[in-house]
Amino acid sequence: MPWQPGEAVPPTAFDPDVTFFTEEERAFVTAAVDRLIPADDYPSASELGVVDFIDHQLAGAYGRGDIYYMKGPFRDGLPTQGYQAQAPALLYRQAIADIRAGLARNDLADFTELEPEEQDRLLMGLSEGEDELEHTDAKTFFDTLWQNTLEGYFGDPVHGGNRDMEAWKMIGFPGARYDYRPWINHGGNPVKLEPVSVGGRMVP
Amino acid sequence: MSRILPEREVVIVGFGWTGAIMAEQLTEAGMDVLALERGVWRDTSTDYAVNNAQDEVRYRYRDELFEDLSRETLTFRNTSDQQALPMRMLGSFLPGTNVGGSGVHWNGQTWRFLPSDFQARSHNVERYGEDAIQDDMTIQDWGVTYDELEPHYDYFEKICGISGKAGNLNGEIQDGGNPFEGWRSSEYPNPPMEMVAAPLKFRDAARELGYNPFPGPSANMSQGYTNPLGVQLAPCTYCGFCEKYACGNYSKATATTTILPALMRRENFTLRTGAMVLRVEKDSSNSRATGVTYLNTEGEEFFQPAQMVILAGYITHNVNLLMQSGIGEIYNPETGEGQVGRNYAYQIMSGASVFYDDDFAVNPFVGAGALGQVIDEFNGDNFDHTGLGFIGGGYIAQWQTNGRPIESHPVPEGTPKFGAGWKKAVRESYNHTVGVGAHGAVMSFRGNYLDLDPTYTDAYGRPLMRLTFDFKQNDIRMSNYLTGKVAEIANAMGGREVSVSPVKTPYDIAPYQTTHNTGGHIMGDNPGNSVTNKYNQSWDLPNLFLTGAGNFPQNPGYNPTGTVAALAYHSAKAIREQYLRNPGPLVQA
Numbered sequence: 001m002p003w004q005p006g007e008a009v010p011p012t013a014f015d016p017d018v019t020f021f022t023e024e025e026r027a028f029v030t031a032a033v034d035r036l037i038p039a040d041d042y043p044s045a046s047e048l049g050v051v052d053f054i055d056h057q058l059a060g061a062y063g064r065g066d067i068y069y070m071k072g073p074f075r076d077g078l079p080t081q082g083y084q085a086q087a088p089a090l091l092y093r094q095a096i097a098d099i100r101a102g103l104a105r106n107d108l109a110d111f112t113e114l115e116p117e118e119q120d121r122l123l124m125g126l127s128e129g130e131d132e133l134e135h136t137d138a139k140t141f142f143d144t145l146w147q148n149t150l151e152g153y154f155g156d157p158v159h160g161g162n163r164d165m166e167a168w169k170m171i172g173f174p175g176a177r178y179d180y181r182p183w184i185n186h187g188g189n190p191v192k193l194e195p196v197s198v199g200g201r202m203v204p
Numbered sequence: 205m206s207r208i209l210p211e212r213e214v215v216i217v218g219f220g221w222t223g224a225i226m227a228e229q230l231t232e233a234g235m236d237v238l239a240l241e242r243g244v245w246r247d248t249s250t251d252y253a254v255n256n257a258q259d260e261v262r263y264r265y266r267d268e269l270f271e272d273l274s275r276e277t278l279t280f281r282n283t284s285d286q287q288a289l290p291m292r293m294l295g296s297f298l299p300g301t302n303v304g305g306s307g308v309h310w311n312g313q314t315w316r317f318l319p320s321d322f323q324a325r326s327h328n329v330e331r332y333g334e335d336a337i338q339d340d341m342t343i344q345d346w347g348v349t350y351d352e353l354e355p356h357y358d359y360f361e362k363i364c365g366i367s368g369k370a371g372n373l374n375g376e377i378q379d380g381g382n383p384f385e386g387w388r389s390s391e392y393p394n395p396p397m398e399m400v401a402a403p404l405k406f407r408d409a410a411r412e413l414g415y416n417p418f419p420g421p422s423a424n425m426s427q428g429y430t431n432p433l434g435v436q437l438a439p440c441t442y443c444g445f446c447e448k449y450a451c452g453n454y455s456k457a458t459a460t461t462t463i464l465p466a467l468m469r470r471e472n473f474t475l476r477t478g479a480m481v482l483r484v485e486k487d488s489s490n491s492r493a494t495g496v497t498y499l500n501t502e503g504e505e506f507f508q509p510a511q512m513v514i515l516a517g518y519i520t521h522n523v524n525l526l527m528q529s530g531i532g533e534i535y536n537p538e539t540g541e542g543q544v545g546r547n548y549a550y551q552i553m554s555g556a557s558v559f560y561d562d563d564f565a566v567n568p569f570v571g572a573g574a575l576g577q578v579i580d581e582f583n584g585d586n587f588d589h590t591g592l593g594f595i596g597g598g599y600i601a602q603w604q605t606n607g608r609p610i611e612s613h614p615v616p617e618g619t620p621k622f623g624a625g626w627k628k629a630v631r632e633s634y635n636h637t638v639g640v641g642a643h644g645a646v647m648s649f650r651g652n653y654l655d656l657d658p659t660y661t662d663a664y665g666r667p668l669m670r671l672t673f674d675f676k677q678n679d680i681r682m683s684n685y686l687t688g689k690v691a692e693i694a695n696a697m698g699g700r701e702v703s704v705s706p707v708k709t710p711y712d713i714a715p716y717q718t719t720h721n722t723g724g725h726i727m728g729d730n731p732g733n734s735v736t737n738k739y740n741q742s743w744d745l746p747n748l749f750l751t752g753a754g755n756f757p758q759n760p761g762y763n764p765t766g767t768v769a770a771l772a773y774h775s776a777k778a779i780r781e782q783y784l785r786n787p788g789p790l791v792q793a
Contacts, residue, residue: 008250011262036622042631062266069273069292071660077289080282082714084289120623127621146622147265154609155261171634173569173609176258178453179441180570188401190565190635198259 011198012060014160020058020089021051028096029054031112033149035119042170043163045149053152053161063089076137085140088148095141098133099126158199168195206497206507212238212474215496215510217481217525218517220305221765222751222772224459224467225360226514228433229776231473233784238508240479240498243302248460252450254443260610264448269309270294271301271518275480276662278520282674282710284537284651290660290668295714297550297721298448299518303477304460306518306719307765311447311573311605312423312456314366315762316357316770318584319350319386324647324758327585328595336595338678340650342547343758347729347738348774350386356773357766358389361421364457365429365437367574368392368421382418384580397426397440402566402638403577405558406602409696415579420601421766422574423457433466444606446573456573479506482664483529484513486745493748499664511787512747512779516772519754523654523724524669532735532744535653537672543735545655547648547723548671549759552598552679554687554707555641557614558699565635568607576603579693582686583761584645594681598644598761600690609634617703640694642686643718645761649676654724674711683707720764722756727771730793737791739778740771746789749775 021029033045033054045051057063065087077084085091099122103111111119125131127146129139152161154168156176162168168175175195183191214230216223219241227237246252262268271294279288300306320327324343328336337343370391371381396419399407410417424440431437440455454461467473478501485494485507495509515522526544527534533542560566578601580586589595606612614637615629657670675683687706694702728734731743740755742748751772753764778790 008253008256010256011259037627038624040624040627042627065274065292067267067272067274069277069290071290073659075287075289078282078286080710080712080714081280081289082291082295082712083293124621150610150613151261151265154613155265156259158259159261168609170631171609171613173607173634176255177569178254178258178443178445180443181439181441183567183570184398184400184442186401186565186567186570188564188566191567191570198256 011158014053014056014158016052016056016160018059019055020063021055024100025092025096026051026055027112028100031119032123032145035116035123036146036149037153043166045153047163048153048166049161049163050149050152053155053159054148056160057148058089058092063087083140085136088144091136091141091144094135095133095138098135156199157197165195165197206505208507208509211495211509211511212236213510214238214512214514215240215508216514216516217496218305218515218521219303219475220300220516220518221307221459221769223305223516224463225769225772226516226751226776227473228463228467229773230779231467231470233780234472236472238474238476238510240481240496240508241303241475241477242480244477246302246304246308246460248450248452248454252452254452257449257452258443258445260608264608264611267294269300269302269448269450271299274663276664276668278669278671279657279660280671280673280713282672284672288657288670288672291713296712296717297719298716299520299719303464303475304458307458308450308460309448310458310765313574313603313763314361314364314421314423314766316386317350317760317762317767318384318586320585321760322346322348322350331585332589332595336589340676341678342648342650344728344733346757347727347734348771353767353770353774354387354389356770359773360766360769362393363431363433363462364423365394365425365431366392366421366423366457367394367397367426369396369419371418380418382578382580383416384583384586392421394426394429397422397424397572397575399577400567400570400575400604402604403575403602405638405697406640406693407577409693410577410579412696413693415581417577417579420574420576420578420603422572424572424574425455431462433463435462435465437461440572442570442572442575444569444571444608447605481525482666484515484525484531484748486529486531491745493745512749514749514751516751519721519724519752520654520669522750522752522754526725526735527656527669528666531742531748534655537650537653540650543726543733545653545724547726547757548652548654548673549646549648549722549756550673551646551718551720551759551761552644552675552683552707553641553717554644554683554690554705555639556690556694556702556704558638558640558694558697559616559633559701559703560636560638560699562636566638567635568604568612571604571606573605574603575605576601582689592681592685594678594685596645596647596678596682596761598642598682598686600640600642600686600693602638602640607634614639616701638697638699640690642683642690643761643763644679644683644686646675646679646759648723648758675707675709680707680709720753720759722753722759722764725750725754726757727755728757737789739790740775741790743793747787749779751775
């Protein structure tokens, strides 16, 4: 059973053609993640490909919940009982539809058209579990969106986010390096190294 | 109908640390051993290559090394009067799958428990009186002593090449080690790891306060090493991808890097992967295990007869197999009857973050899973608990494990949850924050247990196991006491500001805490208080043995792997030296 040729398992490459979102969903997520991580001297979430990352993830095993327990009955859990929603792709679809329908019902502008402060208020309301959604749990949606945003922003560019490793450059993380022995005795001085990706230095 | 396979002398269910230890020890004694693993073959050079291994999205957040909950999971609630719901995604703990098991993705913090930990009940009663054991606490002595386990701790440390500094050599206290540890028969096989700046800050502050800091015992190699099986390990390169990752450098001791290269060559050993064991079969008189029934990856069912069965899965799976097989009686917290599922325990974590200004760079990515400095003044019964209202304790440490940015981007208190303020705080804090943690014991209690869920089923149609667990007053008091000591040290480390994070209650199954689940098939000195005897042999079926942290009657304040391994070697020795001559109960009930 030990070593056989051709056995190594490389990461699954990002494929921009494998997507899940409708145009409206994509616009919603773009607006939302750019409030979670807005542009300043460093790029915003969408500028680093976070929307592409999430779109691709939701179109695959993660979005389908292949490795999660997805059998019913589904019930609203206690705050200590963890994720009790449908698979992530369906969670996004239900939550975005519910949020947009709620805004329309109250004669408010679409989420993408709201002022940034109003977008922030809405996102904060979701995160506190204050706002109820019709088909799914608001806080679970916020927590999932936030977690996926962090993954896309700070994850390896091989998965479609963190374009040109800009997020790593922003904080000074050198990426997928495997040998820091020359810097063990850094003595509290910053170790400044160009980042590398598991896909190599040149990332599409 | 199952296809019936030729009988084997020993069948091992689950092929992680203890499966490999038992297989190695029993094949060395000439026994014919078959190991069944539900997952697939995994090896370092092919699957964990250094150019693929450092990938947070793939490994940490898409669970590549962890178990697949679509097949089996458990349901969870805090208390018996709540409705348990399925753990749909992994969170609080991360059991592994595939060859090597959870040990593939551990940090490598390799401890021995204190001698008094093995006498948790009698020791505390003797020192503090019966009142020290609060009403619903169900702690008990292990039935095995530190002295009996010492040679096995010692051997496991040599198999792993643990890097560390002894604090007690044959009763003589040594400078620079842990003065509170039990006696050891020899020094660690490798010197301590070379420290980076952050643990040195902790060390200096702890010394200043009068404590005895020492380097954490580490399964990350401080230098090249060849173990007693002739297997070589390489120096750790401080890449900062240990826990939740596999090591591509052969620098972290795991079953894969220390035992398998020798074991896989033995002709009396067979490993069968893709074998999902559904239950242990018994003879008609319920007095012996006859073998196990498993499914292959095509869903075909097989009966594998065996003269001896060893359950070496993660604790939840060992307990589940007992329940699904009708071995022993499932615990009932109302009556206190039944042993299977009793005394589930966990550990309790708290900590503090020290934020520095730009003049001190932490470089958190220059790290390793067990690179750190520790104090043990507040573990176990190393301090006087009189008047404190709790028993037990934990260690306090600064481990510089990683700078993986999805997981580790600390921000000071008062930082906005998201947006521009959050982003600025992350940028300013990433390279200037040091964490100090308390790693605390959890005692066992009547209300914390495993049984079967009445509603939810797994992919094989079996009821899911149900976990009922919450932190109880003894452990919360203990944790808060330790958190106070953490804050004292953190405040002495010269930072700009300190954020303290006490334990959050009630216990929440979503945020990662630790993969140190224990109990459910606990060991003890008689069948009225345990599932196994001191050799981890089932009281019910003498040709059934169980390994792992499921044997712990309660959970002391150290990482469990050292003791998990020592118990397995202790059990293997009893099989080799006593059971083979006279196959039957090793302890008379």
